[in-house]
Amino acid sequence: MRLLLVEDDDRVASALSAVLGKHGFDVRHARSGGEAIQALLPDGGPEYDCVLLDLGLPDQDGFEVCSRIRRRSATPVIMVTARSDVRSRIHGLNLGADDYVVKPYDIGELLARIHAVVRRPPLRPGAAQSAGPATPPGGSPMVTLPGADGAAPMTLGAVVIEPSTRQVTVDGRPVALTRKEFDLLALLAQRPGVVFRREQIISEVWRTAWEGTGRTLEVHVASLRAKLRTPAMIETVRGVGYRLVVPAG
Template identity: 35%
Template sequence: MGERIVVVDDEREICDLVRVYLENEGFAVESFYDGDAALARLEDAGAPRPDLAVLDVMLPGADGFELCRKIRERATYPVIMLTAKGEEVDKIRGLTLGADDYVTKPFLPLELVARIKAQLRRYKRYGSEEDALEEGAPHYGRKPGEVITYAGLVMDIPAHACTLNERPLNLTPTEFSILRLLLEAEGAVVSARELYCQIFGDAYYENGSGSITVHIRHLREKMGDSFENPTYIKTVWGCGYKIER
């Protein structure tokens, strides 16, 4: 049996179609048509833990934002939000609450499947050199499995753990990946496009380019880093981001 995916959407046709596509790819899928039923499932300690959740924003009962917030209180598995076309506020809010990616309706089922596979590859294989080579991620000369340290920041790649001045940082898979790429670049500037392509694949960059900006902002908030005078993640206007080493 493949990874377990929870799909929540009150539009039954969309929910059932996504389920068919995912089951054809070998995933185990649990579908829910309202937020309250999904919330009960996600909070059931005796139920199998999902590997990824796909959450529509607008739901009867608990909405997608509430579901995402509840997930992030106890788990770090990937969350993909489904948002209405043009609702930029929904996208930003979802990413701020800890979602890893968003897909705008209407969408191609194969696009959603591709996003899900990309998220699961990263979530399941942090620190694997072979996986990073498959994804085309740069290594910048760093050996796999190392612990990266910088100015009180300690990133243990195999354990997927990160602390700042001995304080644990509760990072989502996407945030962890962004921080790792910036640290491994050792002061080189990494563009938003490069970050997005290394994390999600380059096929849908134009549909989700703004998500990197939101993830960077969320990372800074968790690290207590100043936007105006950052200690860690610095913006190089018109070029990208860097962590000076």
């Protein structure tokens, strides 16, 4: 089994790699988030069965790395970190982590958790973060996340979203959106018809846990509805979250 260990402390990484190696794992060590992302690219080398991800990395926060991994890969991710607070746990799982292990940990438990996530059925990239099915009603494909290289424009009725330039037009006319409004719209537009949980939206767009941020989400949804001039396009699913509905015709 191939593991990608993302850990900036060489001593910790060396000790853990040695133990994992004795249990039959082939471990590659990445010292930064950028190195981890590069290793998971299609041409970055062999495929990995699991990623062990520390959160305190030198170039970017581990939460951001997890989000970037989940955008392009369905490889199981286990966050292995000293951050033990509940908010961090919730945030990591909402971003798509398959498990969350707090240091110090028992190596036997870590091995069991690795085997557990690897046994799970594989998900399409991004699917771990969705509250709905892998393919939305009607078979609409999932599109590339906003800001990703080579992302194609998304056409949703009269609304066109340009991820590369972060521009939105309605009936050919530019619409001025704030950064968070654009991120919210682009997130929902990934998978029209699929419900995104409130907690997931907060984690993806605001990069924080749900607590105390609910009202902010409601305000941004209301603003988007007004600016797009199609209130029914963003539908509230009571008690769960929101989904984007593409107008017929």
